Amino acid sequence: MTENAPAAEAPAPQAPAPEAVQVPVAPAADWENALRDARDRRLPRIAGPSGLVIFGVTGDLSRKKLMPAVYDLANRGLLPPGFSLVGFARREWEDQDFAQLVHDAVKEHARTPFREEVWQQLAEGMRFIPGDFDDDTAFKQLKDAVEELDASRGTGGNFAFYLSVPPRFFPKVVQQLKKHGLASPPQGSWRRAVIEKPFGHDLASARELNAIVHDVFEPDQVFRIDHYLGKETVQNILALRFANQMYEPIWNRSYVDHIQITMAEDIGIGGRAGYYDGIGAARDVIQNHLLQLMALTAIEEPIAFDAEALLTEKLKVLKSVRLPQDLGRHTVRGQYAAAWQGGEKVVGYLEEEGIDAKSKTDTFAAIKLGIDNRRWAGVPFYLRTGKRLGRRVTEIAVVFKRAPHSPFDSTATEELGQNAIVIRVQPDEGMTVRFGSKVPGTSMEIRDVSMDFAYGESFTESSPEAYERLILDVLLGDANLFPRHQEVEESWKILDPIEEYWAAHGRPAQYASGSWGPREADEMLARDGRSWRRP
Amino acid sequence: MKIDLTDTTASKINKALVQGRRAIGTPAVGMVLTMVIVTDEENAYDSIKAAEDASHEHPMRTLVVIKRHVRTLRDRTHSRLDAEVRVGSEAGTGETVVLRTYGEVSDHADSVVLPLLLPDAPVVVWWPVDAPDAPAEDPLGALAQRRITDLYAFERPMEVLETRARNYAPGDTDLAWTRLTLWRSMLAAALDQARVRITSAAVEAEADNPSAELLARWLEARLKVSVDRVVTAGPVVTAVRLGTQNGEIRIDRPEGPLATLSLPGQPPRTLALKVRPTSELIAEELRRLDADEMYAIALKGEAAKENA
Numbered sequence: 001m002t003e004n005a006p007a008a009e010a011p012a013p014q015a016p017a018p019e020a021v022q023v024p025v026a027p028a029a030d031w032e033n034a035l036r037d038a039r040d041r042r043l044p045r046i047a048g049p050s051g052l053v054i055f056g057v058t059g060d061l062s063r064k065k066l067m068p069a070v071y072d073l074a075n076r077g078l079l080p081p082g083f084s085l086v087g088f089a090r091r092e093w094e095d096q097d098f099a100q101l102v103h104d105a106v107k108e109h110a111r112t113p114f115r116e117e118v119w120q121q122l123a124e125g126m127r128f129i130p131g132d133f134d135d136d137t138a139f140k141q142l143k144d145a146v147e148e149l150d151a152s153r154g155t156g157g158n159f160a161f162y163l164s165v166p167p168r169f170f171p172k173v174v175q176q177l178k179k180h181g182l183a184s185p186p187q188g189s190w191r192r193a194v195i196e197k198p199f200g201h202d203l204a205s206a207r208e209l210n211a212i213v214h215d216v217f218e219p220d221q222v223f224r225i226d227h228y229l230g231k232e233t234v235q236n237i238l239a240l241r242f243a244n245q246m247y248e249p250i251w252n253r254s255y256v257d258h259i260q261i262t263m264a265e266d267i268g269i270g271g272r273a274g275y276y277d278g279i280g281a282a283r284d285v286i287q288n289h290l291l292q293l294m295a296l297t298a299i300e301e302p303i304a305f306d307a308e309a310l311l312t313e314k315l316k317v318l319k320s321v322r323l324p325q326d327l328g329r330h331t332v333r334g335q336y337a338a339a340w341q342g343g344e345k346v347v348g349y350l351e352e353e354g355i356d357a358k359s360k361t362d363t364f365a366a367i368k369l370g371i372d373n374r375r376w377a378g379v380p381f382y383l384r385t386g387k388r389l390g391r392r393v394t395e396i397a398v399v400f401k402r403a404p405h406s407p408f409d410s411t412a413t414e415e416l417g418q419n420a421i422v423i424r425v426q427p428d429e430g431m432t433v434r435f436g437s438k439v440p441g442t443s444m445e446i447r448d449v450s451m452d453f454a455y456g457e458s459f460t461e462s463s464p465e466a467y468e469r470l471i472l473d474v475l476l477g478d479a480n481l482f483p484r485h486q487e488v489e490e491s492w493k494i495l496d497p498i499e500e501y502w503a504a505h506g507r508p509a510q511y512a513s514g515s516w517g518p519r520e521a522d523e524m525l526a527r528d529g530r531s532w533r534r535p
Numbered sequence: 536m537k538i539d540l541t542d543t544t545a546s547k548i549n550k551a552l553v554q555g556r557r558a559i560g561t562p563a564v565g566m567v568l569t570m571v572i573v574t575d576e577e578n579a580y581d582s583i584k585a586a587e588d589a590s591h592e593h594p595m596r597t598l599v600v601i602k603r604h605v606r607t608l609r610d611r612t613h614s615r616l617d618a619e620v621r622v623g624s625e626a627g628t629g630e631t632v633v634l635r636t637y638g639e640v641s642d643h644a645d646s647v648v649l650p651l652l653l654p655d656a657p658v659v660v661w662w663p664v665d666a667p668d669a670p671a672e673d674p675l676g677a678l679a680q681r682r683i684t685d686l687y688a689f690e691r692p693m694e695v696l697e698t699r700a701r702n703y704a705p706g707d708t709d710l711a712w713t714r715l716t717l718w719r720s721m722l723a724a725a726l727d728q729a730r731v732r733i734t735s736a737a738v739e740a741e742a743d744n745p746s747a748e749l750l751a752r753w754l755e756a757r758l759k760v761s762v763d764r765v766v767t768a769g770p771v772v773t774a775v776r777l778g779t780q781n782g783e784i785r786i787d788r789p790e791g792p793l794a795t796l797s798l799p800g801q802p803p804r805t806l807a808l809k810v811r812p813t814s815e816l817i818a819e820e821l822r823r824l825d826a827d828e829m830y831a832i833a834l835k836g837e838a839a840k841e842n843a
Contacts, residue, residue, distance in 0.1 A: 033723060033726050033730075034757045034758050034759075035719070035722055035723040035726050035758070036723050037829060039828045039829055040719075041823055042716045042720075042819070042823070042827070042829070043716070043719060043720045043723055044720055046720060046723070046727070048728075074807070077807075080728065081721065081724055081796045082796075082801075115792075117793045117809060120793065121793075121804075124804060124805055151801075152802050153801075154728055154804075156728065453565065454565060
């Protein structure tokens with residue numbers, strides 16, 4: 001890091017040509033921003049000079065989530081001055097057309113109110129590159145745009161490339177980035193890749209994908225988005241467990257009976273037949289979201305709250321996962337059937353447009369897992385997910401054992417269930433604690449009551465969207481909330497045997513749309529003497 | 536709903552609060568703090584409004600203490616407490632109690648406030664106007680861990696600023712400082728980009744603006760350079776200039792919410808830098824309830840820092 005040491009002390013008239021590309025000055029190693037101080041906690045974490053390039057910028061995700069999140073960040077003053085947004089898509093557009101698209105997306109979907117001055121600040125740094133992914137001219141244009149932004153907006157060579165495109169285009173896009181020198185950062189700056197799920201459809205394909213991306217970007221510069229991890233409630237799991245004294249002592253096999261993790265959707269596959277058929281609920285949801293939630297629920301205390309330490313602990317959990325001996329008895333898959341759901345008549349999966357009437361794809365999956373370590377030995381983790389279930393809800397329920405002895409007679413505690421701590425991930429974020437309480441009256445009767453902590457009550461309104469947090473973290477280079485490739489591969493190792501078993505045995509059970517899944521799922525828990533919570 | 540109580544006591548007010556919550560069907564609420572607003576009748580409406588807006592981010596119990604002027608001798612000897620209890624949709628997301636004190640009880644408002652504080656939750660006192668010289672020694676201020684004053688509400692803000700610096704206690708904070716956060720974060724971000732040593736600095740603002748003075752003192756303390764104070768027509772702070780070896784870093788905000796950032800060797804760019812309403816300032820204040828050490832440093836300037 002010696003280049004750019006006080007070069008030429010003499011004020012040599014350097015005559016900066018107007019278009020001269022500003023090579024980002026590699027700072028002296030000991031340079032510190034005197035205006036920043038750990039005690040000054042009013043100053044927000046603002047991303048450093050940088051830009052974001054979105055591929056597939058006209059897509060749904062980009063319009064509904066990414067662009068509004070960028071605006072919300074700008075509105076909260078968290079983006080650096082000169083932050084630039086580059087769109088790349090197959091449209092014959094000028095920069096203004098792109099700005100119009102962003103404008104509309106922001107007006108419709110942003111969380112914070114629209115403010116003209118914030119918009120102006122953003123709009124100045126918007127560029128659009130029309131083209132195909134195998135169009136060399138387009139990538140040349142992109143390179144020019146990036147360099148132009150470095151010069152005119154001071155982005156300092158720092159760019160994140162957000163691949164909001166189907167995974168089959170990943171190889172093409174990253175290869176093109178490499179070919180045109182966009183993936184290698186100039187000295188003292190960074191280039192990052194952001195990718196969305198699915199991260200493959202089994203271990204082999206995940207490895208292949210990782211190899212392709214890592215060939216171009218350093219593994220620690222690849223950010224895999226699991227938007228669940230950006231949710232406040234999920235981040236709160238670690239705060240709840242490790243910042244408090246009262247939960248951790250009972251967070252183990254001595255007190256916990258079992259854990260249920262549910263992610264239910266009330267919608268069907270919608271227009272995603274092409275993507276969904278052949279993938280199914282387990283690959284779509286359990287492999288990433290639910291195994292991540294399970295890992296966070298089960299991990300040991302990390303030595304620090306940083307990406308490295310979290311990865312270490314999460315990997316330990318994922319590697320200790322044990323599958324049930326008899327997969328037939330402890331896993332269930334289902335397909336939604338035509339029924340009335342919430343006052344609406346809906347079609348079954350096999351009747352959906354674009355779905356083969358003989359499809360064996362699962363729209364519901366429930367599995368039982370164990371974790372082989374001292375803390376969790378013998379405690380089953382039940383994971384379930386499905387489409388067209390009763391309502392949209394994601395939650396983690398830690399269900400405790402019954403009190404070892406009850407001084408009350410059995411009639412008094414007839415209505416008393418097991419204690420539980422439920423972390424409500426979405427919607428209605430918060431936490432519920434269920435416990436027994438005496439019913440007011442002269443007789444001793446004990447019944448379940450719940451105590452609620454609602455995010456919306458203690459910290460209303462300001463809770464940011466998951467994508468805001470995640471995009472900011474990408475720009476800051478903070479990888480805490482992003483699963484690493486090792487985790488992705490470990491997760492596939494858990495799911496692959498189940499998928500293989502399913503492929504070889506039987507068919508998915510049918511369940512009525514709007515119910516809580518097939519009867520087989522209830523039987524699966526009944527075999528263990530337990531039952532699903534109704535979330 | 537609204538319950539009016541005349542010639543009342545703290546315990547009757549507590550009963551009314553419970554009764555009000557029961558009636559609207561939410562007996563338990565997740566309020567995170569108690570905010571005590573000490574004000575006069577004239578400023579009460581705006582302050583309550585700002586607190587209610589801020590309560591969307593921080594659900595809280597707001598206690599508004601209004602000392603009523605009394606004109607007759609009889610009123611002065613006869614003390615009286617009136618209260619107006621608002622819960623539900625009339626009080627933002629929390630609950631509000633407006634306390635009007637007459638006569639002698641005005642000097643013992645803390646005795647009314649103490650029983651009405653939320654258990655275990657932090658207490659914040661805010662004086663929109665007429666803050667005491669030593670906020671931490673005020674009987675109401677002593678109940679709180681955060682005391683918010685506003686130098687903008689004084690005729691001679693610079694004199695008051697010196698008093699504040701003399702009487703500073705951890706937990707004190709001032710809205711004139713809060714108003715600077717956007718400026719300060721943009722300056723810090725600009726420096727992140729420029730990555731150079733600052734050799735001189737200037738703050739341009741309207742005359743006698745306490746925020747500008749705090750900003751200048753903060754820059755002096757952090758950058759170890761002397762800062763020129765330049766008087767302009769305003770409004771408030773209009774520009775900050777930081778001199779470097781290669782040229783000037785400057786943020787200009789002549790008027791309106793749009794500012795311009797210029798860095799040496801780079802074209803100017805636009806920044807959103809608006810003047811925020813009181814409710815947003817209060818919401819920012821309530822985000823952190825521990826002592827604001829950086830405010831203390833700015834308030835006292837460089838000299839005091841060396842003694843600390």
